[in-house]
Amino acid sequence: MSTKSTGGVRWLTPDEERAWRAFRRVMVAVQTGTARDLAAIGLSEADYEVLSTLSERPAHTSTLGEQADKMGWSRSRLSRHAARMETRGLLRREPDPSDGRGCLLVLTSEGLDALANAAPAHVESVRRHFIDRLAPRDLAAVEQLARRLAEP
Template identity: 80%
Template sequence: MSTKPPPGTVRWLNPDEERAWRAFLRVVVAVQAGTARDLAAVGLSEPDYEVLSTLSERPGHTSTLGEQADKMGWSRSRLSRHATRMEARGLLRRAPDPTDGRGCFLELTPQGLDALEQAAPAHVESVRRHFIDRLAPEDLIAIEQIDRRLGEPRAGDDRPPKRHPSA
């Protein structure tokens, strides 16, 4: 782990770092493109699926907009705009939050739950085909370790520590 360079100094990537960075970008693009294509075949986008699946994990399939945004790592405004589109399609509904005049509850509708239940088997198979089944168990462990390391705050970071599902 390196420290921040003096102002005006650029720490260019060496060839190994450059290859690793480009490999990471290719992996992210390839996996996301594959899973997005497979979800589109069942009528959902990746953001749709993420909203539906995380809401399905909540008691009563309901969450405040703020809690849901935090859980997903999205801004409130991004989630609000996406929820508006999903509400128009009948996948979720909003209800006022009596404790927060500016907030609302997001609730999974029966239609949204049905869409999730229909899409989940195809999505899991897609994740396996494009990611899990291509890696060895030790690769999966390494990815989790990298995620934890990258989620840790560093000196000078202006972001809160990343929450981990296993924490």
């Protein structure tokens, strides 16, 4: 494919395309591996993200909107997921006194126990699929790139 700009499209150069495809392959490989390992202990990636975020919040509580923004999800998608987690006893939803339409997500003791039980396996999974495959200088470069890519 031509890399010339045609019709306002700046096509990727061969180097850019290789970098993009390599980035996508790495993201898929790491995410697939850690998701599979979490599933083996009964949690989804989204479950773990919600539980770990709530565990770090004051009173183990977050607004649904804050959590949805953090995960890059819509409020309705997270609300449906939170309902499933609530059914499993991992969290409870409470009315948000500052937002009549919103709700608070509150980590339950069962959710905290599930997180505590899953954390060692999750950390080992992250090490196996990501950390241990990179040299310290590579980790520093990944962190630098991630910061740059996360900038607006």
